[in-house]
Amino acid sequence: MSHDGRGTQRTNALWGTSGTAGTPGTQETHRWFDDEAGPVVRPYAMTRGRTTSPGQHRLDLIAVVIAETQVPGDHDADRTLSPEHVDIVELCRDTPQSVAELAAELDLPIGVVRVLIGDLVDDELVHVTRPVPPAELPDESILRDVISGLRAL
Amino acid sequence: MIFRRSERAKASVEPVTLKILVAGGFGVGKTTLVGAVSEIKPLRTEETLSEAGRPVDDTSGVAGKHTTTVAMDFGRITLREDLVLYLFGTPGQDRFWFLWDELATGALGAVVLADTRRLEDCFAAVDYFERRDIPFVIGVNCFDDASRYPAEAVRQALDIDEGVPVVLCDARDRESVKEVLISVVEHAMAAAAAVREPATT
């Protein structure tokens, strides 16, 4: 592996020279906007202000959420499921899908969806599969399948 | 229980999911590339800067703000019912780099798109993946009005390892993008093989 520090030189020489005045990028910046006011707050109302789910590690963006086939009989009345909770369960019942897909589909920020999924896991309405652990590469056979899958697209 | 698609009665096929990142400077063709092979959906994240900001980020421009909304390109490629590849277009601005760490964790590899008219725009991305030993390939997006350079010249200008593939591509062209993605996976495979055989040669 290349730990030869060349990258550092590259950075020192040129960091900050890109994206200066007159680049086409300046026009595009409005896409990554800052919300100074309300819009940020509203989605988190859905999670009652919670930005993290207690006792849970951060769900990976590509972790797959699967609806439990057995819905627990003694449905816990403590927590009233929000329409968004229900949406998630229904989407996953149709097809198991990733955290990122659920966020995109429901047009909710990833952080909000993570909290809602955490609730559903607690309620045993869904479970989440861990993707290939970070720092561990998938099997070679899977990678071969990916290559042939891409060729066949 | 009623499933709309009865073929999917075994809807609990748990797919293996993988991700490839698409990085590069402003307007280099990231969104175009993701869109060429998948249906793009915008993905929003709201980050608390105090939590996510790193000393290396220049946060001076956003001082005093608590959260920031960042949109990313997000595409899904269903290779098989049980094998799904996700593409994530990384936000181009330096100040959103904290997001890269989350995206990069567990990534199979990355495409760094480069435009030969402003090669320096991709230096930061190259550095990022190099330092973390994340397999990446350089996709040289061949814009119509840019002069063509051989891949070797680009490699030298970027000062990257022999092993890093440099692929000339057209981000608008599906076949071309497929080739780029295939080279990412092949490169990741080679990197994995090198790790598995810890021959310290």
Ligand SMILES: Nc1nc2c(ncn2[C@@H]2O[C@H](COP(=O)(O)OP(=O)(O)OP(=O)(O)O)[C@@H](O)[C@H]2O)c(=O)[nH]1
């Ligand atoms: N000729 C040519 N034009 C391209 C190519 N790829 C992208 N473009 C054009 O370049 C422009 C910018 O492409 P985008 O895909 O939006 O670039 P981006 O990297 O997503 O840009 P930002 O998200 O703003 O950083 C668009 O007008 C594209 O149509 C290419 O391979 N050849």
Ligand SMILES: [Mg+2]
């Ligand atoms: Mg874009």
